Amino acid sequence: MNFRTLACAAGLLIAGSPAFANEFEAELTALANSQMAEIAGSDIVVAAVKARNTETAAFDQAQIDALDTAWRSELDSNDQPMIDEVLDNELSLHLLDIQDSSDGLFTEIFVMDAKGLNVGQSDVTSDYWQGDEAKWQDTYGKGAGAILIGELEQDDSTQLLQSQVSLSITDPDSGEPIGAITFGVNVEKL
Template sequence: MKLLTSAVLAVLIGCSSVAANEFQNELTALASGKIAEIAGSSEVVSAVKAQNEQTAGYDQAKIDELDKQWRAEADAADQPMIDKVLENDLSAYLADAQGASDGLFTEIFVMDAKGLNVGQSDVTSDYWQGDEAKWKETFLKGKGAVHVGDLEQDESTQMLQSQVSVSVTDPASGETIGAVTFGVNVDEL
């Protein structure tokens, strides 16, 4: 029985890898097209630069405190920190971009140089993304970096999606200043 379970698990893992690779080229092309266009927009760049000035002095303890507050608010009726982010100009821009994608983008969120959310189209489960590959594989690698996440199936919608992340670069200096992540409905590619 143990051998059969291992064999089934190996097949499932193998299928998962094949499925993830199946969309790699299309997702990478999307990253260098529409996603790069949004990531390089003046709305994204100016908001990230402004927040980087504000958060430059934050240490890990401050980041952890903010992330803890965000997570607590995510389950609460009163959400002042979350509301402040969702109601900013960048979040409105991202929500419009998501809406204009005709179902291709399931979420969009922008992170600063610390990995903290700057703006988002929908509420994220946490405020700090700096410990995750979506930020590490883009911001830390610099200009032009792309990270394509694994395919995941949303249990409630049965939608197959992947996260595609790219670095955000200041066009004036060429400096990498943040990152942006897009949830992509691969059925819409």
């Protein structure tokens, strides 16, 4: 992306133009159908989601809300056993390796189970339950092969233009959705 395109993008972003959110849709969709789909369908991602789905299958909304509340309370605490458990699991370390080797393309990656609960993530998310958000509802909830391209946003801390791209995770044996994955994408690296 050249300076003029970036300046134009920033101007449209400030003006709040919803049309700009789709300027990178073709590139993001192509990325979702290639590299992201490969990651989502990898053995480590599928196995981790299947295992977590077994653990959380019987959770009701009260249990989900309690987990989400516990996660949020740990965000500002020095004692973070729940967050540490997720960040230190095999899937999270794998996702962090992918993010680190993406040359800045991926700003975050996180995986959700069939309830919308975090299974693994490259960095801490602000909440544990994503099931009330479009990134889970419009992927897992829509079935196998679903892709959601989020709006273009400027990150306040990094000043990067980025978009979230979410995909359903599919069980290769049954063809059924088992979870979802979200990638933060630095569109300047497309």
